[in-house]
Amino acid sequence: MNRRFGALVALVVVCACAELLAGRGLSPSVVADVLGGGGDATERHIVFQLRLPRLLVALGAGACLGVAGLVLQSALRNPLAGPEVTGVTPGAVLGAVTATGLGLAGWESPLAVVVAACVGGCAGAALLWLLAGRGRGDPEQTALHGVLVSAVLGGLTAMVLLVAPGELGSVVQWLVGTTEGRVWQHWHLLWPWALAWGAAAWLLAGPLTLLRCGDELAAAAGLATGRARSLALLCAVALTAGAVAAVGALGFVGLLVPHVAVAVFGADLRVSLPGSALVGAAVVCGSDAAAQLLSRLLAAALDFGRLTLPVGALTTCLGAALLMVVVRRAPSRTF
């Protein structure tokens, strides 16, 4: 187990290095030089004020999404319950967009965005809860209803955007999820939130492991299942909202990272919860580095002056491919 953790941490470090080195403007040797203490003012500014916060935000958001996905899947006992398909992410996007559009929140009051995203995420989850009705024990029913809820919330977001169209350009990047232009303020906002709720999730790891075994078993072991489940859901929604407020709706990270984590670390959440955080951080950070490299390659190939590939597009495509493989390789199981 320790060896696996070591390998994973090494992977995260490799991804972080790639993230630092990728990107326009500075060659890797210059970055190394700057990290060693050299370089002129511009280079130092690029590395310490732009790349480092971006790297940290990517890591934090990935970890948040990974933990939130694992908590959701365990609490609902549903392998298909990621934040994306339970209406949490679209709800959080709706909340954030509404708050920004109505002028309640802006860059001056960033905490309001997080709170609005949190409220929106709760609303999305509650809507799904109402809609799914009696079929909520059935994973695929819940997933299908989640897609419907996401459609409704997407329509609402569209309406809000049309009423307040001024910010369309910046919000579109948010809809797909990007780490472009994240600075220290974002990181200072993200880490206390993520740390608090991550700690809460860690405390809930034991009860959640019991919940994975089924309600009867958990109740027999002396767990108040209802209370534990609602606490876990609150925790997952808050973590997702923090990630969404920081980087936007990254597709499929929260759905697929927990599966990888459980496959590597087993179903004991006390071990696989940190594992899931690490995997999520590695995935988001690695795809961000890959997206930067790809957009440079594409810009060179297509002869565009400037082209940025948002990281959310890459994770969505990766996740979609992976989901297809999973569905295809499980013929008899009801996915």
Next chain:
Amino acid sequence: MAVASGCALSLGTPYVPLYRLPGALRDADSTLAGIVVTELRLPRLVLALAAGACLGAAGLVLQEALRNPLAIPEMLGVSSGAAFGVAAPLVLAVSIPAAVQPLLAIGGAVLGGGLTLLAAGLGRSPSAVLLTGAAVAAALQAALLVLMVMADQLDLQLIYRYLLGSLSARTWDDVTGLWPWLLVAVPALVLCAPVLSVLRLGDEDAEALGVRARRARLAALAIAIVLIAPVTAVCGPVAWVGFLAPHLARRLNPGATAVGWLPWSAAWGAVVVAVADLPARLALAPVETPVGAWTALLGVPAGVTLLRSGRRRPTAPRGEAGSAAVSLEPPGRPRGTEPSPETPGHGHRQEPGGEPGWAAEAGEAR
């Protein structure tokens, strides 16, 4: 439909009362009201009705062919594909003639739908198809969003409105662009309808009745794509009409077969789009809201309610145990009026002797 049409023609600025509509239509070029009605509102209404009918019919064809009440163009990646095909040249600043645009949309739709069905496999369980479709649609959406990030502010507004499905500022040119495709699709649809009602019995029974199930299903999917793609090219992916209309048709006319549902589904689709266009025009006037947002907002809750109330009836007598197994069956399935899935042998035994017309029709359509 008449009420919706009347409202669509008379409401708005300037307000034209109903009793003055015929007069306005007669002297079209002389009065302001006449020009507004004939040049702006009438094409818009016709487009809404045609688009709704196409989407409703396509939704029914998809649902029957895949035997899945949730098989909707949106969830199979067909709509996203078509939208992608239209939006890509807009962003990349490639100028293309208007006649090619539906072709591009069809190309995109075939890409999206084909990818889904290839990845999921035709004979898979409905939920596998749906989840794969959701994945494909998400990937295509991501590609679209990349395009949107690349676009400049003006293009972005245009694309965003288009993506939500909008009927604003459509003229007779757009309507005439739709006709040739409808001319191809409607006869094919009429030929295809009897086969559809056989397909819903299940593959083995359909084979026994002389329908090559795979080929018939492919044909049905092709027809659905031909119906959806031109509509998407003209007014964007108007969401969830293909979901709501067939369910309305089934609920209100539970005794019919696919042949009977098809015109009703088309009619309901037309009504839904025409009605949704009213709040789209008027709710936040003078700002136009996209009709697609309204259909999504109103259509999804309505459709889910229909789906759930329709599901509860057949499952109630069988109790809790059966509910999961049959929950994905088409809702509103009439009891006793047609061969039900629980007794496939019933239809199987009786058809060849009892109703030879069906099989003959099916053979003809092939």
